[in-house]
Amino acid sequence: MNYIAWSIACLYVLDGLLLGAFAFEIKSPGVDSISLNGKWNLMNSNSSFSLSADVPGCVHTALQRQGFISDPYYRFNDLAYRWISLDNWTYTTSFSLPAHVRGKEKAVLVFEGVDTISTISLNGVIIGKTDNMFRRYDFEVTGLLQDQDNLLQVWLTSAVIYASQRSHAHTPYRVPPDCPPPVQKGECHVNFIRKAQNSFSWDWGPSFPTLGIWKGVRVEIFNTFRLQSFTTSPKYDADHSSWYVEVELFFNVVVLSKGFVRLFIPLLDSEAEFQLSLTPGQSRKSFVLQVNQNANITFWWPFGHGDQFLYDLNIEINFEGGETFNAERMVAFRTVELVQEPIPSSPGLSFYFRINGKPIFLKGSNWIPVHAFQDQVTTDMITILLRSVQKANMNALRVWGGGVYEQDIFYTLCDMYGIMIWQDFMFACALYPTEKEFIQTVRTEVTQQVRRLKSHPSVIIWSGNNENEAAIATNWFNITVAERPIYVKDYVNLYVDNIRDIVLQEDSTRPFIVSSPTNGIKSEEEGWVARDPYDPHYGDTHYYNYTRDCWNWNEFPRTRFASEYGFQSWPSLSTLSKVSVPSDWDFNSDFSAHRQHHQDGNQQMLKQAEIHYILPNSTDPVQRYRDTIYITQVTQAQCVKIQTEFYRRSRSTIVDGKGHTMGSLYWQLNDIWQGPSWSSVEFGGKWKMLQYWATDFYAPVLSVGVENIGDILIYTISDSHTGEHKVKAKVELYSWSSFDAVCSLESNWTTIKEGESTLVFQRPVSAVLTECGNCTRRSCVVTFHLSSPNGEMIGPQNHMFLSYPRYAEGFQKPNITFTVKDAEIVQNYAVTLHSSFPAVYVWLDVDDVPGHFNVNGFLMLSQSLTVIFGAWRTTTVEEITAKLHVTSLRDVY
Ligand code: BMA
Numbered sequence: 063m064n065y066i067a068w069s070i071a072c073l074y075v076l077d078g079l080l081l082g083a084f085a086f087e088i089k090s091p092g093v094d095s096i097s098l099n100g101k102w103n104l105m106n107s108n109s110s111f112s113l114s115a116d117v118p119g120c121v122h123t124a125l126q127r128q129g130f131i132s133d134p135y136y137r138f139n140d141l142a143y144r145w146i147s148l149d150n151w152t153y154t155t156s157f158s159l160p161a162h163v164r165g166k167e168k169a170v171l172v173f174e175g176v177d178t179i180s181t182i183s184l185n186g187v188i189i190g191k192t193d194n195m196f197r198r199y200d201f202e203v204t205g206l207l208q209d210q211d212n213l214l215q216v217w218l219t220s221a222v223i224y225a226s227q228r229s230h231a232h233t234p235y236r237v238p239p240d241c242p243p244p245v246q247k248g249e250c251h252v253n254f255i256r257k258a259q260n261s262f263s264w265d266w267g268p269s270f271p272t273l274g275i276w277k278g279v280r281v282e283i284f285n286t287f288r289l290q291s292f293t294t295s296p297k298y299d300a301d302h303s304s305w306y307v308e309v310e311l312f313f314n315v316v317v318l319s320k321g322f323v324r325l326f327i328p329l330l331d332s333e334a335e336f337q338l339s340l341t342p343g344q345s346r347k348s349f350v351l352q353v354n355q356n357a358n359i360t361f362w363w364p365f366g367h368g369d370q371f372l373y374d375l376n377i378e379i380n381f382e383g384g385e386t387f388n389a390e391r392m393v394a395f396r397t398v399e400l401v402q403e404p405i406p407s408s409p410g411l412s413f414y415f416r417i418n419g420k421p422i423f424l425k426g427s428n429w430i431p432v433h434a435f436q437d438q439v440t441t442d443m444i445t446i447l448l449r450s451v452q453k454a455n456m457n458a459l460r461v462w463g464g465g466v467y468e469q470d471i472f473y474t475l476c477d478m479y480g481i482m483i484w485q486d487f488m489f490a491c492a493l494y495p496t497e498k499e500f501i502q503t504v505r506t507e508v509t510q511q512v513r514r515l516k517s518h519p520s521v522i523i524w525s526g527n528n529e530n531e532a533a534i535a536t537n538w539f540n541i542t543v544a545e546r547p548i549y550v551k552d553y554v555n556l557y558v559d560n561i562r563d564i565v566l567q568e569d570s571t572r573p574f575i576v577s578s579p580t581n582g583i584k585s586e587e588e589g590w591v592a593r594d595p596y597d598p599h600y601g602d603t604h605y606y607n608y609t610r611d612c613w614n615w616n617e618f619p620r621t622r623f624a625s626e627y628g629f630q631s632w633p634s635l636s637t638l639s640k641v642s643v644p645s646d647w648d649f650n651s652d653f654s655a656h657r658q659h660h661q662d663g664n665q666q667m668l669k670q671a672e673i674h675y676i677l678p679n680s681t682d683p684v685q686r687y688r689d690t691i692y693i694t695q696v697t698q699a700q701c702v703k704i705q706t707e708f709y710r711r712s713r714s715t716i717v718d719g720k721g722h723t724m725g726s727l728y729w730q731l732n733d734i735w736q737g738p739s740w741s742s743v744e745f746g747g748k749w750k751m752l753q754y755w756a757t758d759f760y761a762p763v764l765s766v767g768v769e770n771i772g773d774i775l776i777y778t779i780s781d782s783h784t785g786e787h788k789v790k791a792k793v794e795l796y797s798w799s800s801f802d803a804v805c806s807l808e809s810n811w812t813t814i815k816e817g818e819s820t821l822v823f824q825r826p827v828s829a830v831l832t833e834c835g836n837c838t839r840r841s842c843v844v845t846f847h848l849s850s851p852n853g854e855m856i857g858p859q860n861h862m863f864l865s866y867p868r869y870a871e872g873f874q875k876p877n878i879t880f881t882v883k884d885a886e887i888v889q890n891y892a893v894t895l896h897s898s899f900p901a902v903y904v905w906l907d908v909d910d911v912p913g914h915f916n917v918n919g920f921l922m923l924s925q926s927l928t929v930i931f932g933a934w935r936t937t938t939v940e941e942i943t944a945k946l947h948v949t950s951l952r953d954v955y
Contacts, residue, residue: 120274175277362394365480410599414724463528464490476520612701
């Protein structure tokens with residue numbers, strides 16, 4: 063597969079030194095670590111395939127790299143290659159021990175991640191089994207190792223067959239759902255296996271139930287002890303108004319060992335030394351470094367609210383035997399509270415995050431797995447996505463519970479960029495079994511993941527599952543009244559008595575909620591499964607409605623916190639063309655139907671589009687296909703903009719007892735493959751129109767225009783902490799046939815307050831049109847922006863339509879032409895557009911040249927306009943000129 067789009071060489075921030083301080087793999091004193099990563103042999107059950115395979119890796123990647131299969135994402139290959147996941151596969155390697163490690167006391171084989179069901183043997187002896195891809199496994203192999211020719215084998219069982227067997231063995235009652243909806247073309251019973259739940263298919267992704275060794279493998283050999291992991295948790299002591307850092311060290315000890323631990327943060331002039339005494343067995347040691355009371359601590363803030371200050375914490379251990387250990391870890395000081403308290407004139411409770419004592423509105427989206435083959439996810443891919451998040455003015459992501467706990471580098475970059483993470487545990491849209499072994503493996507998974515991730519300041523909340531409270535409450539699986547108590551009991555057992563219990567024990571530095579959506583405290587009062595977990599008066603909500611007119615903001619629930627909402631669109635032709643052929647490029651082709659995993663998704667997109675726009679009708683089929691992709695992206699961007707602006711302007715208002723919205727995380731940021739989905743960034747990193755628009759609708763200070771009962775209302779929303787501002791709204795009306803404003807209006811000066819949404823302009827549409835003279839609802843568009851007393855423009859320019867563009871009068875084909883020039887900044891190109899008439903949703907697409915524009919999908923109200931394209935690889939004026947396509951709404955019909 064061609065990953066050019068991903069490979070931007072990670073120019074941004076990957077300062078080796080800085081990331082070094084985040085390294086989570088530990089070099090323990092006295093431990094020899096022998097990596098077993100690299101080339102292994104891979105064989106299927108009847109030995110008809112025998113090939114070389116990388117570890118970390120998976121069977122699909124190996125088969126593709128060795129030329130046994132072509133790109134699994136190509137056309138219908140997900141179905142053609144189903145056999146791979148139905149077979150059993152064995153990874154084999156052999157290794158010798160370097161002379162200096164032979165004869166040591168202990169040897170442990172560490173598997174950072176096995177996907178998923180396996181039996182592992184060393185030199186013919188079974189050393190263990192795995193059943194959970196989210197766990198690390200340490201198998202003691204002392205006495206089994208030879209100096210040379212050790213044979214290590216990992217016998218993987220088909221996840222699909224295992225899940226089916228477990229489900230059939232579960233006889234007392236069913237644990238639904240059995241299978242995904244047929245449109246997803248997936249496999250059944252994924253809830254019976256601790257594996258990425260989306261790997262059996264999802265409504266935005268393919269079914270590739272991978273098998274493999276997806277993370278590193280090593281042997282650790284030692285005489286006295288080994289340090290397995292450590293955590294660093296800055297905590298605030300409110301009673302003494304002071305900070306301390308709790309450091310926990312996890313050892314595996316062979317013989318009694320003694321020494322000293324020294325902790326210090328040079329920049330805060332804080333230091334402490336402790337005695338350390340290790341007794342044989344598993345040992346967890348906790349130390350507290352009191353931060354110097356006189357030191358001035360700079361907090362870590364979410365992006366847009368301040369800097370992401372990170373301090374270097376040094377850990378030094380000196381053992382009596384002379385062995386030493388040194389580690390550096392970046393720590394950050396921040397507090398997080400989830401505030402659920404009564405709100406005046408509103409029944410229910412608030413639901414918002416207070417970081418360092420300040421209420422913060424979460425602006426962002428939901429994160430899904432970056433690839434079906436996790437071994438192919440690179441740091442570059444993660445960096446591109448997280449940079450896109452920050453560029454779009456987002457400050458938060460929810461790592462959704464149907465995928466994977468992300469790699470360390472993901473959280474490290476979020477720490478550095480100030481992106482707050484809402485971390486789900488990996489359970490989604492299903493009920494789950496609660497047999498002893500299942501609970502046991504989940505307990506280990508949760509303990510390990512909390513310990514792995516809790517040192518990251520970016521993680522601000524743990525959440526038990528995705529939509530499983532709602533699944534029981536609103537009876538997705540047709541459970542009878544008589545059976546319901548069994549499922550509620552299982553639910554409480556898994557998420558409350560086990561997962562919550564572990565999280566509360568392991569981590570007191572961030573809140574935990576049991577599900578999303580949930581009513582929070584109210585759900586707890588109702589026995590953890592609320593009557594209506596979507597109640598807008600409590601907790602968070604997920605809301606989707608594809609059939610109602612998305613321009614009608616009255617349709618949206620005025621929730622406390624919108625953690626999911628969204629609309630689908632198709633990715634660009636350049637992304638799709640990598641996995642399709644020209645005969646597929648038709649909205650009604652088998653390919654278009656095959657890639658759509660959401661029932662009626664393609665029709666829903668067009669129906670929603672058709673409410674507002676005339677659908678593409680070019681007689682050239684490929685042009686019509688391109689235009690249809692375009693119209694789905696326009697529709698998605700416009701719908702999500704309207705909904706997000708509604709949530710942002712609801713932050714400080716209460717209407718009919720509802721409001722005080724403090725978060726909008728739309729569904730979904732990224733894509734797992736090249737197909738239609740709710741994403742704003744395509745597979746490969748290309749921005750859809752929605753991603754460009756997010757930059758504006760998530761701007762720190764924003765003006766929003768809406769129509770309500772015949773009035774034009776313009777609100778200002780300010781996320782800033784800089785106090786009060788005076789602003790006025792400058793409003794202009796443009797007709798579709800001229801670049802000169804028909805009229806200009808202004809609001810009075812209004813004081814806007816930090817953290818509030820304020821009405822700055824209100825006038826009846828009829829009065830505005832009369833005052834303007836030459837405008838009707840259909841012939842003009844309203845533009846507006848905020849201006850400060852010294853004439854500065856505050857926040858982005860915005861606009862609103864007074865009728866749907868499909869009814870626009872005087873709308874002309876704009877005949878946009880362009881010229882491209884070198885912008886004289888490395889890899890930046892200036893594209894100057896010339897238009898004959900005002901144009902709406904002007905969209906620039908440079909095909910497969912990776913990079914993005916400074917603006918895109920815009921309203922063009924001037925004859926000429928220059929935009930900048932920043933490329934992520936070397937390109938030329940000629941290449942951009944040849945590949946650039948410009949489309950505006952009036953061009954597609
Ligand atoms: C939400 C998510 C996902 C899904 C999305 C779109 O409910 O949690 O399960 O992909 O809706 O349907």
